Amino acid sequence: MTPTEELHQTMAALVRPGKGILAADESTPTITKRFKAVGIESTEETRRAYRSLLLTTAGVGEYIAGVILFEETLAQTNGSGRSLPEVATEQGIVPGIKVDKGTTELPGAGGDKITQGLDGLRERLVGYKQQGARFAKWREVYSITPHNPTPLGIEANAEVLARYAAACQAEGVVPIVEPEVLLDGDHDIERCAEVSEAVLHEVFHALQRHRVALELMLLKPNMVLPGKSNDRQAEPHEVAEWTIKVLRRTVPAAVQSINFLSGGQTPAQATANLNAMNRDFTGQPWALSFSFARALQEPAMASWGGRSDTVEDAQQAFYHRARLAADASRGGYDP
Numbered sequence: 001m002t003p004t005e006e007l008h009q010t011m012a013a014l015v016r017p018g019k020g021i022l023a024a025d026e027s028t029p030t031i032t033k034r035f036k037a038v039g040i041e042s043t044e045e046t047r048r049a050y051r052s053l054l055l056t057t058a059g060v061g062e063y064i065a066g067v068i069l070f071e072e073t074l075a076q077t078n079g080s081g082r083s084l085p086e087v088a089t090e091q092g093i094v095p096g097i098k099v100d101k102g103t104t105e106l107p108g109a110g111g112d113k114i115t116q117g118l119d120g121l122r123e124r125l126v127g128y129k130q131q132g133a134r135f136a137k138w139r140e141v142y143s144i145t146p147h148n149p150t151p152l153g154i155e156a157n158a159e160v161l162a163r164y165a166a167a168c169q170a171e172g173v174v175p176i177v178e179p180e181v182l183l184d185g186d187h188d189i190e191r192c193a194e195v196s197e198a199v200l201h202e203v204f205h206a207l208q209r210h211r212v213a214l215e216l217m218l219l220k221p222n223m224v225l226p227g228k229s230n231d232r233q234a235e236p237h238e239v240a241e242w243t244i245k246v247l248r249r250t251v252p253a254a255v256q257s258i259n260f261l262s263g264g265q266t267p268a269q270a271t272a273n274l275n276a277m278n279r280d281f282t283g284q285p286w287a288l289s290f291s292f293a294r295a296l297q298e299p300a301m302a303s304w305g306g307r308s309d310t311v312e313d314a315q316q317a318f319y320h321r322a323r324l325a326a327d328a329s330r331g332g333y334d335p
């Protein structure tokens with residue numbers, strides 16, 4: 001198969017009505033933080049057991065079309081010695097891989113960050129493909145302050161995202177393009193809309209410059225929300241209205257699917273907000289679905305707690321959140 005044929009095949013498997021993506025690609029420091037919050041020690045074995053628990057949840061392939069894994073997980077196995085990418089594939093879930101190497105300060109950009117990992121990326125993609133990955137993810141982050149993100153930060157981050165996406169497509173790996181405007185701060189929803197619009201505008205400009213085929217990538221943006229320390233929080237209809245407005249101004253219709261991150265919203269909030277978009281604003285040019293980490297995993301991780309007698313409870317909790325998120329992607333979520 002040519003890289004383009006591979007991209008088409010992977011897109012068809014990932015973009016399925018009523019399904020979304022599970023982000024289970026927390027880096028080791030991040031999963032260690034999440035485990036610690038619920039009293040689980042983070043070791044290679046607990047991380048393996050936990051990711052195996054998620055991927056072996058019976059029937060979850062009905063709601064989850066793809067899973068983003070962390071590098072360590074690609075080489076791990078379930079209890080019966082099958083590799084975790086194979087376990088996902090058997091459930092009808094396409095395995096993917098986080099390929100960025102996290103953020104660092106962007107000098108001269110007033111505290112804005114930039115994501116690393118472009119050096120050697122094509123060679124790494126070849127290796128990840130051999131381990132079963134068919135799509136990739138790269139995240140850029142943007143903090144909102146009165147002075148951030150800066151024009152330089154917005155431009156530099158867009159350029160890096162586009163270079164990553166072009167490298168993936170050259171190797172026949174579908175890129176998930178993730179520009180995340182963070183929830184932290186006391187700004188209002190209008191300010192988040194303004195920043196998200198500027199960020200997405202620049203990202204699509206850079207993607208065009210790097211000849212990225214928009215039909216053969218996925219966008220993973222934040223929802224447009226008030227800062228989490230703002231006194232006035234927004235109802236799902238308002239979040240949906242602002243989010244769709246910003247996306248309509250910036251995301252070409254050639255993009256097949258927009259899969260939101262949850263970004264620190266509770267599972268119920270993230271799901272209700274996605275639902276409001278699909279219920280109240282039908283007829284958009286792209287599918288609107290999910291690529292949640294915390295909003296799919298939080299209850300499952302807490303009920304597991306690192307024990308072996310709680311695996312079934314944790315799987316039930318994960319299955320439940322996956323079903324509700326899938327319902328929200330059709331506008332039929334009933335909390």
Ligand code: 13P
Pocket residue numbers: 023139178261262263264291292293294295
């Ligand atoms: P959250 O849904 O927890 O924001 O995570 C999604 C993700 O992949 C962040 O990069």
